[in-house]
Amino acid sequence: MPSPRSSLWIGALFAVGVAGAGAVGVITAANESTENVQRIEDLEDVLVARDGPAENYLLIGSDTREGSDPNAPDFGGIGDEGEVQGRRSDTIMILRQEEDGNGAALVSIPRDLWVDIAGDAGESRINSAYNDGADVLAETITNELGIPINHVVDIDFFGFKNLVDAIGGTEMCFLFATRDLESGLSQEPGCNTLDGVQALAYSRSRNYEEFRDGDWQKDPTADLGRIDRQQRFIDSTVNTTLRKLQRNPFLASELIEAVSDSVRLDPGLDPLAAAGTLRKAFSSGFTTYQLPVRGDTINGASILLLEPEAEPILDYFRGTGPLPPPQDSGDRSDNGAGAESGEG
DSSP: OOOOOOSTTSHHHHHHHHHTOOSHHHHHHHHHHHHTSEEOOSOTTTSOOOOSSOEEEEEEEEOOOTTOOTTSTTHHHHOOTTTSOSOOEEEEEEEEEOGGGSOEEEEEOOTTBEEEETTTTEEEEGGGGGGGOHHHHHHHHHHHHOOOOOEEEEEEHHHHHHHHHHTTOEEEEESSOEEETTTTEEEOSEEEEEOHHHHHHHHHOSSOEEEETTEEEEOTTHHHHHHHHHHHHHHHHHHHHHHHHHHOTTHHHHHHHHHTTTEEEOTTOOHHHHHHHHHHHHHTOOEEEEOOEEEEEETTEEEEEEOGGGHHHHHHHHTSSOOOOOOOTTTSOOOOOOEEEOOO
């Protein structure tokens, strides 16, 4: 499997947890929890009906501060609704699931990708589309990238932390002392088990630094480096989750409960039905991609534009081309992170 940020960084982790339902008690708990999951409105004119064997899931990591706890250890790095109001898309990914779970692939969409926002908003970074709702983001992706969206899964910071804690943390390996003074990340060299707080600080980090040659050196790749780290984190977390679910299927109930208050789904998504095929796909390995982009400046703002090499990846997620070869290190951002995914 290629070395991948995410990942299952958001909604897909929820799906793996739900998919662990195998015993009667677990299924009952799953049904009770998923019945209470909040549904996303205004998607009926945006989502595309399934036409073929595959389905595309839009996975959104929201940075909403609703429900922020001032006593939480990472409150200083997250803040409250007074600092960040409403919901913004902190992470955007497309998960493509093949027929009956026979394979899956994930592509991360950079937050700073410059696009024409659906509606009357004009051109802007793609993450701004979510300011007007998940429906506007989904429509923007379909219009600008040509990718049909069949389902939407949206999970916030707090659901992410709870989910990581429910599986007992995720192990990540660091070659150097690592920090991010803004997100609160702080790790010593070695393979360390990250709890929910540190996992979120790692996945959110945009000012990633390593202590090399007697000095703190900042990762120059910004959001692209963050995408790579998120995908590495997903690789490790998926492996950890599936392995623990095999040993203890009742863990699924804890995972479902951990995120049921923090996840939102489109009205037509049946979590239990979808999770069964997703778990099969993840168990056999999944491929992750980064869209080749180049930096540019528009009206004084640093933005990203797609390179022509992105087309084969986009064609696969559009349903018009084959699965591209896995990207090697030369195709991915060289973020100097020194972090390799491990198994917890």
